Every structure is written in C-alpha cells, then in structure tokens.
Amino acid sequence: MGPHPAVAAIRLAVRRVLHDVITEHQAAHPAAHPQQPHRPGQQPPLVLVACSGGADSMALASALAFEARKLAVRAGGITVDHGLQEGSALRAAEVCVRMTALGLDPVESVAVTVGREGGPEAAARDARYAALDAAADRYGAAAVLLGHTRDDQAETVLLGLARGSGIRSLSGMAAVSGADGRYRRPFLQLDRQTVRKACVAQELAVWDDPHNTDPAYTRSRLRHEGLPALEKALGKGVVEALARTAQLSRDDADALDTWAADAEAAVRDETGFLECAKLFGLPPAVRRRVLRRAVIAEGAPAGSLFARHIEEVDRLITGWRGQGAINLPGRVEARRQGGRLVIRQG
Numbered sequence: 001m002g003p004h005p006a007v008a009a010i011r012l013a014v015r016r017v018l019h020d021v022i023t024e025h026q027a028a029h030p031a032a033h034p035q036q037p038h039r040p041g042q043q044p045p046l047v048l049v050a051c052s053g054g055a056d057s058m059a060l061a062s063a064l065a066f067e068a069r070k071l072a073v074r075a076g077g078i079t080v081d082h083g084l085q086e087g088s089a090l091r092a093a094e095v096c097v098r099m100t101a102l103g104l105d106p107v108e109s110v111a112v113t114v115g116r117e118g119g120p121e122a123a124a125r126d127a128r129y130a131a132l133d134a135a136a137d138r139y140g141a142a143a144v145l146l147g148h149t150r151d152d153q154a155e156t157v158l159l160g161l162a163r164g165s166g167i168r169s170l171s172g173m174a175a176v177s178g179a180d181g182r183y184r185r186p187f188l189q190l191d192r193q194t195v196r197k198a199c200v201a202q203e204l205a206v207w208d209d210p211h212n213t214d215p216a217y218t219r220s221r222l223r224h225e226g227l228p229a230l231e232k233a234l235g236k237g238v239v240e241a242l243a244r245t246a247q248l249s250r251d252d253a254d255a256l257d258t259w260a261a262d263a264e265a266a267v268r269d270e271t272g273f274l275e276c277a278k279l280f281g282l283p284p285a286v287r288r289r290v291l292r293r294a295v296i297a298e299g300a301p302a303g304s305l306f307a308r309h310i311e312e313v314d315r316l317i318t319g320w321r322g323q324g325a326i327n328l329p330g331r332v333e334a335r336r337q338g339g340r341l342v343i344r345q346g
C-alpha cells in the first residue's frame with residue numbers, strides 16, 4: 001500500500017524542489033564524468049529545512065528526510081530560538097531531537113536576539129532570516145526550505161492589499177527567493193489542511209506556537225477571523241483565488257519593473273538628471289516606479305519608502321504649482337528645478 005495521499009502530496013512537492021536544486025548544483029559544478037554525478041571528494045549539495053517544530057515545517061522536515069535518502073542530496077535542519085517565550089531554548093532542543101530522529105544531519109538550534117524595529121512580527125522575521133542566512137553560509141547549503149503553504153500566501157496577499165501599496169505587495173511570497181535563490185517554498189501550492197493531515201498520518205509530534213492563535217498578532221487575527229469570514233461570504237475557493245492573484249501580480253510587477261528600468265535611461269538628460277516633461281509622458285505605473293528607483297538610488301531605504309512618499313514626488317511632475325522640496329526617508333530630498341527633477345541626499 002502506498003503512503004497516505006497527503007503524505008504523497010508533501011513528498012512530491014519536496015521532490016520537485018530537490019530536483020531543481022540538484023540540476024542547478026550540477027550546472028554550477030559540472031561532473032568530471034557523466035556516470036559520476038560528483039567529483040571525487042566533492043559532496044552532494046546540502047539542503048536545510050527551516051523548522052519551527054510547527055506542523056508545516058515538521059511535515060516539510062519529514063518529506064525532506066524521506067526524499068533526500070533517494071536522491072543525491074544531503075539534508076539537515078535549523079531551528080531558530082527567538083527567545084520570546086519561557087522555555088523556548090528547551091523547545092528548540094526538542095525540535096533538534098525530532099529532526100535528528102527523522103535522519104537529518106547536520107541539525108542545529110540557533111538562538112537570536114529579537115529587536116523592536118517594525119513591530120514584533122517584523123523584528124522576529126528579520127532576526128530569523130539573518131540567522132538562517134548565516135547558517136546557510138556556515139554550512140555552504142545550496143538551499144533552505146520554508147514551510148509556507150497556500151493559506152500563508154493568501155494571508156500575505158490580504159495583508160498587502162490592506163497596505164494599499166500596489167501590485168508588488170499583492171504578489172506575496174516567491175517560490176524561490178533570497179541570495180542566489182537560496183530560499184525555496186515547496187508547499188506554496190499546497191493547502192494547510194493537506195500538510196496538517198500529512199503530520200497526523202505520519203504521527204509526527206508537532207508544536208503549536210501560541211503566537212499563531214494570539215489575537216494580538218495581525219496575521220493571527222487574519223487567519224482565525226478575517227479569512228474564515230471571507231470564505232463564509234465569498235465561498236471556499238477564496239484562498240486558492242488569492243494565491244493565484246499572488247502569481248499573476250508577481251508576473252505583472254516584474255514586467256512593470258523591467259519597463260521602468262528601460263524607461264529610466266530614456267528620461268534622463270545628458271547630465272543624468274530626470275527630465276520632468278519626459279517623466280510626464282510615462283504611464284503613471286511606470287513613472288512611479290522610475291521615481292522610486294531614483295529615490296532609492298540616492299540612498300532612501302526601500303523599507304521606509306511608502307506609496308505616499310512617491311505620490312508626493314509624483315506631484316512635482318503631474319501637479320506642479322511651485323511647491324518646495326519633498327523630504328524623504330534617509331535624508332533624501334526631491335525638488336523640481338528648471339524642468340529637471342533633482343534628487344539628492346542631504
């Protein structure tokens with residue numbers, strides 16, 4: 001008898017990603033001989049799972065351990081101890097024991113200090129990714145797997161929609177992201193229920209993070225109140241539709257970014273200043289992207305630059321009535337001078 005359908009589904013999702021990782025690794029490190037996938041002394045690529053001990057990432061860890069045994073990859077796991085709850089170090093140690101029991105090696109728990117910038121969720125995320133990046137570098141990992149599901153994607157799209165900052169923020173999480181595409185999300189097309197069923201079918205012990213049900217957290221409210229209400233009003237397909245919106249928005253945003261990169265060269269004069277008349281002639285979506293790129297190039301931090309900042313700069317082009325300089329994050333200033341847009345760091 002084959003595995004439970006949910007277990008088969010998570011394994012297939014991971015197998016697909018591992019095949020990609022192996023293919024890319026072989027392209028980057030050509031074999032000495034076609035019959036010999038690795039040079040003598042060269043090890044197969046290492047794939048790490050980022051595991052919180054929760055259901056999604058434990059399912060991921062189990063599928064990685066299972067598939068890696070059959071393929072030319074090594075599989076390990078990292079758990080990050082955010083130190084935000086009592087006993088978190090003990091729990092992280094337990095997650096390591098569970099990952100080792102699955103056959104993962106190396107396995108490590110990394111303790112981090114969570115700051116305050118951007119709120120508790122963003123600060124924990126920043127600390128977690130910094131720790132995962134450092135671990136991937138230390139082990140020379142070819143990829144780090146994350147357990148985000150289609151439901152997480154739907155939540156991310158809704159959060160982006162509520163921010164009101166355009167289609168890039170509707171495009172959610174990419175299946176491949178990070179430096180050299182190191183982060184992979186094999187479960188992005190799978191629903192959370194299937195992943196949870198796979199844990200039950202394999203009798204995996206999982207840890208339920210109390211933060212996931214804590215109404216103090218925006219994502220938790222969205223998960224437990226917002227999405228169920230939307231499903232009640234719009235029907236069950238809403239999660240799938242939101243995840244599809246992410247993919248479509250990502251493709252559109254990529255196309256517009258390329259257009260803006262090309263347009264930017266065409267609207268600069270011979271001394272490199274942006275010409276207002278030429279900017280005026282661009283479609284608004286492209287013009288706003290050109291302005292955003294220019295402001296970031298002068299030193300404004302991308303994370304602090306909001307749609308309202310760019311709208312104000314845009315008004316120097318489309319609503320010119322002699323207004324003064326616009327102050328932007330990172331001490332960057334934008335002003336209109338003699339038909340040119342001058343953007344400078346003060």
Ligand SMILES: Nc1ncnc2c1ncn2[C@@H]1O[C@H](COP(=O)(O)OP(=O)(O)OP(=O)(O)O)[C@@H](O)[C@H]1O
Nearest residue numbers: 050051052054055056057078079080145146147148
């Ligand atoms: N403490 C952690 N250590 C290592 N990886 C983590 C940690 N927290 C989250 N991750 C990774 O990020 C992914 C998304 O985490 P998040 O908490 O947003 O979602 P989740 O649905 O609660 O996931 P899980 O059920 O795996 O905890 C996880 O599946 C895991 O791969």
